Amino acid sequence: MAMPEPRLGARPVAGGVAVAVFSTSAEKIEFCLFDEAGRRELARTPLARSGDVWQATIPGIAAGARYGLRADGPYAPERGLWFDPAKLLVDPYARALDRPYAWDPRLAAPRADAIDTAALVPKAIVSADLPALPPAPRRPLGVIYELGVRSFTRLNPQVPAKLQGTVAALAHPAAVAHLAELCVDTVELMPITAWIDERHLPPLGLANAWGYNPVTFLAPDPRLAPGGMAEIRSAVAALHAAGIGVILDVVFNHTGESDTLGGTLSLRGLDNRVYYRHDPDGVLVNDTGCGNTVAAERPAVLRYILDAMRHWATGAGIDGFRLDLASILGRTPSGFSPAAPFFEAVAADPLLSGLSFIAEPWDVGPGGYQLGRFPAGWREWNDRFRDDVRMFWRGDGRLGDLATRLAGSSDFFREAGRLPSASVNFVAAHDGFTLADLVAYREKHNQANGEGNRDGTDANFSWNHGLEGPSRSPEIEAARRRDIRALLTTLFFARGTPMLTAGDEWGRTQGGNNNAYAQDNATTWLDWTKADAALAAFTARLIALRGSHPALHADAFLTGAALDAAGIPDAVWLHPSGHAMTAADWDAGGRILGLALYAGEGPGDRVVIWINGDMAAAPAWLPPARRGFRWQRQVDSADPDARPSPAADVPSLAGRSVVLFAEIRG
Numbered sequence: 001m002a003m004p005e006p007r008l009g010a011r012p013v014a015g016g017v018a019v020a021v022f023s024t025s026a027e028k029i030e031f032c033l034f035d036e037a038g039r040r041e042l043a044r045t046p047l048a049r050s051g052d053v054w055q056a057t058i059p060g061i062a063a064g065a066r067y068g069l070r071a072d073g074p075y076a077p078e079r080g081l082w083f084d085p086a087k088l089l090v091d092p093y094a095r096a097l098d099r100p101y102a103w104d105p106r107l108a109a110p111r112a113d114a115i116d117t118a119a120l121v122p123k124a125i126v127s128a129d130l131p132a133l134p135p136a137p138r139r140p141l142g143v144i145y146e147l148g149v150r151s152f153t154r155l156n157p158q159v160p161a162k163l164q165g166t167v168a169a170l171a172h173p174a175a176v177a178h179l180a181e182l183c184v185d186t187v188e189l190m191p192i193t194a195w196i197d198e199r200h201l202p203p204l205g206l207a208n209a210w211g212y213n214p215v216t217f218l219a220p221d222p223r224l225a226p227g228g229m230a231e232i233r234s235a236v237a238a239l240h241a242a243g244i245g246v247i248l249d250v251v252f253n254h255t256g257e258s259d260t261l262g263g264t265l266s267l268r269g270l271d272n273r274v275y276y277r278h279d280p281d282g283v284l285v286n287d288t289g290c291g292n293t294v295a296a297e298r299p300a301v302l303r304y305i306l307d308a309m310r311h312w313a314t315g316a317g318i319d320g321f322r323l324d325l326a327s328i329l330g331r332t333p334s335g336f337s338p339a340a341p342f343f344e345a346v347a348a349d350p351l352l353s354g355l356s357f358i359a360e361p362w363d364v365g366p367g368g369y370q371l372g373r374f375p376a377g378w379r380e381w382n383d384r385f386r387d388d389v390r391m392f393w394r395g396d397g398r399l400g401d402l403a404t405r406l407a408g409s410s411d412f413f414r415e416a417g418r419l420p421s422a423s424v425n426f427v428a429a430h431d432g433f434t435l436a437d438l439v440a441y442r443e444k445h446n447q448a449n450g451e452g453n454r455d456g457t458d459a460n461f462s463w464n465h466g467l468e469g470p471s472r473s474p475e476i477e478a479a480r481r482r483d484i485r486a487l488l489t490t491l492f493f494a495r496g497t498p499m500l501t502a503g504d505e506w507g508r509t510q511g512g513n514n515n516a517y518a519q520d521n522a523t524t525w526l527d528w529t530k531a532d533a534a535l536a537a538f539t540a541r542l543i544a545l546r547g548s549h550p551a552l553h554a555d556a557f558l559t560g561a562a563l564d565a566a567g568i569p570d571a572v573w574l575h576p577s578g579h580a581m582t583a584a585d586w587d588a589g590g591r592i593l594g595l596a597l598y599a600g601e602g603p604g605d606r607v608v609i610w611i612n613g614d615m616a617a618a619p620a621w622l623p624p625a626r627r628g629f630r631w632q633r634q635v636d637s638a639d640p641d642a643r644p645s646p647a648a649d650v651p652s653l654a655g656r657s658v659v660l661f662a663e664i665r666g
Contacts, residue, residue: 006053009093010126016059017126022052022300023271027073029054034066038098038123066098066123071270075111080273080282082264084111089269094124094219096228101196101215107263130229132314135354139245139319143543145184147502149192149224154525167225171238180242183543188247188322194221196256201518204450209520212324213256215265217308229315236317245319248312252294252305253328259284259291275301287365288325296329296342310351320356325363327370335367338375358424372412379497382409382423389427389490390461392613399593400586408495410557421555423496427487428504433514435504438462439483445512456515482656485538485637489658492542493552493609505539506531538640545635550599551607563600572596578621592618606663612653620651622661629663
C-alpha cells in the first residue's frame with residue numbers, strides 16, 4: 001500500500017515542529033530558525049530527503065517560531081536552475097508572515113555576489129491549525145460586489161482608524177450595513193494573499209494597490225490582515241451572518257518572482273523548473289504578461305494550488321474563488337482544455353467541488369481567449385457583455401449585439417450546456433475605467449503610473465459628453481449621471497450574474513486612470529464623504545427589483561415559447577411601433593428596443609423592458625395586460641426619483657433611458 005504524501009509546510013507537533021518541503025532538483029535544503037523579531041538567524045537544520053520531499057522534526061520550538069529556508073544545488077539560470085544558499089526563501093506553504101514582501105534589487109543578485117537576503121525577506125511564522133470550518137451550503141451568487149479591501153475601507157470615517165484598510169474593517173457594522181442596503185448577496189474580494197510590488201514601482205514612489213502579484217499562495221498579506229487567518233475568518237463570519245457570501249480572487253497563474261530579472265524569494269529558489277513553465281530552450285514562458293507562468297499541469301504544483309484553496313475554504317470559510325487569468329490553469333501541451341488536470345481535480349475534490357468558481361477566461365498567450373469554454377458549473381467574466389453594452393450606449397453598437405447580451409449571451413454559453421448564470425455580466429471592473437469615468441473620458445489618463453501613458457487598454461468604448469474630464473456644467477453632469485443610470489439599469493435587468501465594482505454605485509472617479517494598479521492612494525481609495533447617496537439608492541432599488549421579479553433573474557435562455565396554459569411566450573422582442581421584431585427590423589438597426597418577459601411562475605411574473613438609446617424621447621408600446629392585471633411603470637433610469645405609477649396606454653420613453661414595466665394585480 002502506498003504511503004500517504006506528507007503534509008507540506010511547518011506545523012507544531014509533539015516535541016517540536018514538523019517541516020516538509022518539496023523539491024526535485026535541490027541537493028540540500030535547510031530550515032533556518034530566527035529570533036522573535038525575525039532578524040537574527042539562530043540555527044540551521046538540514047532536512048532529510050525522501051523522494052522529492054525534504055523533511056525533519058525540529059525539536060524545542062513551537063507555534064510562533066520565525067523561520068525561512070535555504071536551498072543549494074546547481075546554479076545555471078540558462079537551464080532554469082537558480083539554487084543559491086545565500087537567498088533566504090519563504091516556505092511556499094507558509095500560512096503567516098511576519099512582514100510584507102518588499103522589493104529590493106539585491107533579491108535578484110546572482111549567486112556569485114553571495115548577498116545574503118535574510119534581512120530582506122519576510123519570515124514565515126509556524127502556525128497552528130485553526131479548527132476547520134465545516135463546508136457551508138453553496139450560497140447563491142445573485143449579485144456580485146467586487147471590492148479591494150484597502151480601497152473599500154481605507155477612508156470610511158465610520159470605521160475606527162486602526163481598522164481602516166484591513167480585512168477586519170469588512171466586519172464593521174458600517175461596512176456590512178452598506179452591503180446590506182445595496183442588496184448584494186456576494187462580495188468578491190480582490191487578492192488578499194501576500195504580494196510584492198513590481199520592481200519598477202518603488203523607484204517611482206508607487207506601490208501595488210490591487211495585489212495581483214503574489215509570491216506564496218497560503219499566507220494573507222500582513223498589510224491587509226495583520227491578525228492573520230483569524231481576522232479573515234471573523235470578517236467572513238460577519239458577512240455570512242448578514243447573508244453575504246464571500247468569493248476570493250486568487251492568482252495562481254504567475255508569481256511576483258517575475259522574469260529572469262526578478263527576485264529569488266520562494267518557488268524559484270526551491271524548484272524553478274517544476275513550478276514554472278519553460279519553452280524547449282529553457283526560457284520562461286510568459287503567457288501571463290507578468291514574467292513567468294505557473295505550471296499548474298504538474299502534479300506537485302497542482303497539489304500546491306488545491307491545498308491553497310482548501311486552506312482558504314476550511315480556514316476562513318471562503319465560499320468560492322475567482323481565478324485570475326484562468327485560461328492558464330486549463331492549458332495542456334495541446335492547448336486549452338475544459339478537461340485539463342486542474343479542472344478535473346477541482347471537480348473530483350469533495351470540498352472544492354461544492355464551492356463556487358469564477359474564471360477570468362483569458363490570458364495573453366496563444367489561444368488565450370476562452371470565453372464560454374470552461375467546465376459546467378463555472379461562471380466566467382464576460383467582457384463581451386461589457387463591450388457590447390458600452391458600444392450601444394456610446395452610439396456605435398449594434399442592436400442585435402445588445403439583445404444577445406441582455407438575453408444571457410447564449411452565443412457563448414448555450415451550446416456548451418451552460419445557463420445564463422455562467423455569464424458574469426459587468427460594465428466596469430477594477431481593471432479599466434470606473435463607471436463614472438466611462439462617461440467622462442474618451443481617452444485614458446494614466447500619466448501617474450510612470451509609464452508615459454502607454455499602459456492600460458485603449459479599447460475603452462467610452463465617451464465624454466463633449467468635455468474631457470471634470471465639468472462645471474450642470475447640463476454635462478446631468479447627462480453623465482443619466483448615462484450611468486442607464487448603464488446600471490441595463491446591467492441589472494440582463495440575464496446572467498451581474499457584478500458591480502465597489503464605488504460605482506456612488507459615481508467614484510479615478511481621474512481617467514484605467515490601470516490604477518499602482519495607485520495605492522486617493523486615486524483608488526473610496527471617499528465615503530463624497531458618495532452620491534441618490535445614485536446608491538437608485539442602484540439598490542435596481543438590485544431589489546431584479547430580485548423581486550423572476551422574469552428578470554430567471555436562469556434560463558429565452559425561447560419564445562409559451563411556458564404554461566396562459567399561452568404567453570417567455571420572451572418577445574418588441575419594435576417601438578408595437579409589433580414583434582422581425583429579421584428586417586434587426587437588420588435595420590435602430591436605437592430603441594423592447595423585451596417582454598414572462599416567467600410563468602405562480603401568478604406568472606411578467607415585465608417589459610424598454611431601452612431608448614436615442615437622445616430624443618419616443619413612444620413605446622405595451623402588450624395587453626392579462627385579465628385582473630394592469631401595467632405599472634416601476635423604474636425609469638431618466639427619472640430616478642419617480643415612484644411606481646400606472647403605465648399609460650402608449651408610454652413615453654425619455655431619451656437615453658431604460659424603463660421597466662411590470663404587471664400587477666388590480
